[in-house]
Amino acid sequence: ETTDIANAIWDGTDAVMLSGETASGQHPVRAVSVMSEIIQKAESFPEFQWNPAHHFKPAHSDQMVLHAAASIANPAEHKAIVTYTETGNTARMLSKFKPPVPIFALTPDEKTLNKLSLLWGVTAFHSSRGRSVDEMIEKGDRILTKSTKLRKGDRVIIAAGSRLTSGATNMMKIHRIGEGLAV
DSSP states (O other), X not given: OHHHHHHHHHTTOSOOOOOHHHXXXXXXXXXXXXXXXXXXXXXXXXXXXXXXXXXXXXXXXXXXXXXXXXXXXXXXXXXOEEEEOSSSHHHHHHHHTOOSSOEEEEESOHHHHHHHXXXXXXXXXXXXXXXXXHHHHHHHHHHHHHHSSOOTTOEEEEEEESSOSTTOEEEEEEEETTTTSOO
């Protein structure tokens, strides 16, 4: 079990789970705790710190936007990457780049919201659709300041679509939470 968990992490797996025998044993809480320790140790090995953002050759413009967002993310400057997604594809692709900051995904779709919880580094929130990009960002700022440690003035990277339709990731913006808004 131990090597299975570590190898899954080193292979870039987003989520792991215990086998039936381990999960239903006499100490399921301890088993989860040990699994968490194994994951943290596996992720800390320098030789396994491969960063896909530096090795990936984007083929499409949406991939290029997300690659750029993950590549410039710097914890000293940016608190998170915020993405707005209908299907979850934007957050899923961004997660594969394993940026060094959290990914906050906002979606109007309940099924997408549930799927996003399994992605590496992604925390998902429900957000209704905006009628414009500015309204979408304003709604996101309000949700994130209520539900996360983000505060007005924090700098984030936004990766989204400017057309407000599925499959339209074409924009990256450095944004200050609440900038120009009454958050």
